[in-house]
Structures are given as C-alpha cells and as structure tokens.
Amino acid sequence: xxxxxxxxxxxxxxxxxxxxxxxxxxxxxxxxxxxxxxxxxxxxxxxxxxxxxxxxxxxxxxxxxxxxxxxxxxxxxxxxxxxxxxxxxxxxxxxxxxxxxxxxxxxxxxxxxxxxxxxxxxxxxxxxxxxxxxxxxxxxxxxxxxxxxxxxxxxxxxxxxxxxxxxxxxxxxxxxxxxxxxxxxxxxxxxx
Amino acid sequence: xxxxxxxxxxxxxxxxxxxxxxxxxxxxxxxxxxxxxxxxxxxxxxxxxxxxxxxxxxxxxxxxxxxxxxxxxxxxxxxxxxxxxxxxxxxxxxxxxxxxxxxxxxxxxxxxxxxxxxxxxxxxxxxxxxxxxxxxxxxxxxxxxxxxxxxxxxxxxxxxxxxxxxxxxxxxxxxxxxxxxxxxxxxxxxxx
Numbered sequence: 001x002x003x004x005x006x007x008x009x010x011x012x013x014x015x016x017x018x019x020x021x022x023x024x025x026x027x028x029x030x031x032x033x034x035x036x037x038x039x040x041x042x043x044x045x046x047x048x049x050x051x052x053x054x055x056x057x058x059x060x061x062x063x064x065x066x067x068x069x070x071x072x073x074x075x076x077x078x079x080x081x082x083x084x085x086x087x088x089x090x091x092x093x094x095x096x097x098x099x100x101x102x103x104x105x106x107x108x109x110x111x112x113x114x115x116x117x118x119x120x121x122x123x124x125x126x127x128x129x130x131x132x133x134x135x136x137x138x139x140x141x142x143x144x145x146x147x148x149x150x151x152x153x154x155x156x157x158x159x160x161x162x163x164x165x166x167x168x169x170x171x172x173x174x175x176x177x178x179x180x181x182x183x184x185x186x187x188x189x190x191x192x
Numbered sequence: 193x194x195x196x197x198x199x200x201x202x203x204x205x206x207x208x209x210x211x212x213x214x215x216x217x218x219x220x221x222x223x224x225x226x227x228x229x230x231x232x233x234x235x236x237x238x239x240x241x242x243x244x245x246x247x248x249x250x251x252x253x254x255x256x257x258x259x260x261x262x263x264x265x266x267x268x269x270x271x272x273x274x275x276x277x278x279x280x281x282x283x284x285x286x287x288x289x290x291x292x293x294x295x296x297x298x299x300x301x302x303x304x305x306x307x308x309x310x311x312x313x314x315x316x317x318x319x320x321x322x323x324x325x326x327x328x329x330x331x332x333x334x335x336x337x338x339x340x341x342x343x344x345x346x347x348x349x350x351x352x353x354x355x356x357x358x359x360x361x362x363x364x365x366x367x368x369x370x371x372x373x374x375x376x377x378x379x380x381x382x383x384x
Contacts, residue, residue, distance in 0.1 A: 023302065024304070024305070025267075028269065028270065028272070028301075028302055028305065029268070029302075029304075030254075030258060030261070030267065030268045030269070031267055032259070032261035032262035032266075032267070033262065033265065035258065036262055058250065058251035058252075058253060058254075058272070059250035059251040061256075062222075062251060062254040062255050062258070062377075063253075063254050063255065063257075063258035063268065063270075064258075066222055066224050066227065066255035066256075066258050066259055067253070067258055067259065067262060068226035069222070069224035070225065070227070070228055070262070073225065074240065075221050075222065075223055075224070076221070076222045076224060076255065077220065077222070078220065078222070080254075088228050092358045107222060109220075110215065110220055110221075112221075113216070113220065159265070
C-alpha cells in the first residue's frame with residue numbers, strides 16, 4: 001500500500017539495525033486518518049470473505065483494529081496479556097513468545113466473544129517472527145471459528161513469521177512488507 | 193448520552209457490588225459503531241475548544257480514543273504503562289495508583305508527541321477514583337500543553353475521581369454517569 005510505504009519512508013527510523021521506529025504514527029502517536037485508509041484496503045482485500053469479527057491483541061493493535069471494525073461494520077475483540085477477574089475456564093488462551101523482549105506470556109480471550117459461527121480477521125500492527133499472530137490463530141482454532149486471514153500493517157519480510165503462516169495455508173495481507181533495512185541504507189520494500 | 197446508558201442497562205453486569213462488567217462492548221469486545229456515536233458526542237461537547245490532539249492510556253482507552261481522533265480529525269497519543277527502549281529523559285512520566293489492582297505504576301509519553309502548542313482532550317473508558325486521568329493531566333502539565341478537558345465513557349459518580357477533577361477546574365464530560373449500582377437493584381444513572 002503506497003500510502004503506508006511513503007509514510008514509513010518519511011517518518012520511520014531504523015535504529016540498531018533491526019528496530020523500525022514508527023511511533024510517530026503507528027504505535028505510540030497514532031494517525032487515525034491513515035488507519036482509515038489502511039482499513040479500507042483490508043476491506044477491499046478481504047471482500048466477500050464473510051468476516052463478522054476482528055481479533056487483535058493489546059495494546060498497539062487496538063487502534064487499527066477498531067477503525068477496521070468501524071469500516072467493516074463488525075465488532076472487535078482484543079486478546080489480553082494478563083488474566084483479569086475471569087477464571088481460566090472462561091477464556092481461550094495461547095502462549096506467545098516475544099523475541100524482542102525475551103519473555104513468554106499467555107494471552108486470553110473470553111469464551112463469550114468467539115464462537116464457531118464467527119469468521120475472523122486477525123489484525124495487528126507488526127509482524128516479525130509472527131508469534132502474536134500464531135497465538136491468535138491458536139485461539140481462533142480453540143474457539144472453532146473460521147479464520148479469513150491476517151491483516152498486518154508492517155511486515156518485516158526478512159523475518160520468518162509471515163512466510164511460515166502463509167506456508168501453513170493462512171492468508172496474510174501486509175500493507176507494507178520490508179525486504180531489508182539498515183540505519184545506513186534505509187528501508188527497501190518487497191515488490192508486489 | 194442515552195445510547196450508551198441503554199447499552200449499559202442492556203448488556204452491562206454488576207458483579208461483587210462495585211464492579212461493572214461492560215466487556216461485551218467497551219473493554220474486551222468493542223463496538224466501533226457505538227464508539228463513533230460517542231466520539232460525535234464528545235466532538236459536539238468540546239466544539240470550538242481548538243483540540244488538536246487526543247491523549248489516552250493503554251489498553252482499553254485506545255479504541256475509543258482512535259475513533260474519537262478519526263471523527264475529530266486529530267492524532268491520538270497513548271500513554272504507556274511500561275518503559276520501552278526510550279530512556280526516561282525522552283519521556284514525560286507520572287505515577288498512577290490502581291485501587292482495583294492495588295498497584296502503583298508509572299506511565300510514559302514520549303516528549304516528541306506533546307508540546308506547548310497542543311490543546312489536549314484526554315479520553316478514557318472508565319473513571320472511578322480518577323487516578324489514570326490525574327496521571328494524564330500531570331503529563332499534559334509537564335508538556336506545557338493546554339488541557340481542553342476529559343472525555344470519559346463511564347463514570348462511577350459514587351466514587352470521587354470525577355468530582356475531584358471538576359473541583360480542580362477541569363472540565364470532565366462523562367457520557368454515562370452511574371449514581372449507584374448493585375447486583376440486586378441494578379444500575380441508576382445521574383440525572384442531567
């Protein structure tokens with residue numbers, strides 16, 4: 001998606017070789033007008049798939065997912081990273097490794113909000129090793145729901161997550177796919 | 193706001209006397225169409241205030257704030273509950289007590305995204321003791337920005353947060369104000 005790629009080139013910063021800072025418009029300060037254009041693109045890509053619910057994960061997925069839900073006229077559920085007053089029996093859960101933080105966390109979705117009748121679009125801001133998406137895919141399976149696919153804002157295509165999910169037969173639509181990046185040479189996107 | 197009050201009466205549940213569960217449409221599953229109506233109401237209430245930025249806090253404030261930003265055509269910044277790769281010198285921070293969880297946490301906003309030129313609307317899903325809002329007010333002050341006010345979805349008006357902030361001269365616009373609630377007698381809203 002040209003608009004997002006241009007925004008990344010204009011405002012994104014590569015630090016320490018493999019960290020892309022896009023916190024001026026994506027995951028700290030957020031640009032809702034840009035999110036609406038991204039949502040329209042996912043709507044176009046997944047048209048006719050019968051999506052009736054969006055699943056994302058706190059925190060930085062919530063903004064884009066909510067605006068996608070507004071555009072696609074469906075509710076949004078976010079997976080939580082800590083248990084709340086719900087008991088485990090009330091929730092679907094999956095384990096998510098974070099390679100950047102070196103942590104392992106369980107994520108939770110209340111059983112009330114996912115069912116076998118649902119056709120789910122997973123939305124998230126970033127994909128690198130794909131652990132968060134894999135955890136959400138696992139939760140969709142546990143719920144017996146159907147997965148239409150995954151919509152990602154920025155995929156680090158030089159990391160394995162996206163290709164592993166595609167190899168597993170899951171449709172992944174990333175609006176910007178970074179082929180390589182470095183502090184010296186900047187950012188190069190995959191050709192369509 | 194009648195629409196939100198009706199939704200709370202229809203789908204909200206009072207548990208353990210003082211916990212209002214609205215996770216079917218507000219803070220786990222989210223209803224973006226309802227959020228859009230709420231955003232329009234805040235837009236109406238704060239019209240002419242010159243708001244150019246919305247501040248919220250992760251996680252459950254992000255959805256309503258993003259849709260408010262879309263409606264009010266301004267960027268949204270969310271305060272983070274943990275330090276990221278930014279050093280403290282890069283961030284405004286404030287301390288927030290959570291009475292429900294019995295914890296004390298610092299919240300952070302990058303100095304890049306708040307400035308003395310900004311006129312800020314703080315948005316959050318809930319207000320009880322008001323600690324999260326007070327932390328965000330503190331951050332707006334540290335940035336030297338102007339605070340237009342605070343927009344809250346659900347205020348527990350029987351807890352002191354909202355009135356304390358109003359007594360400090362801050363405009364607080366809560367779309368549903370709960371006067372009292374109990375598992376036995378249900379939910380009563382404040383009269384306008």
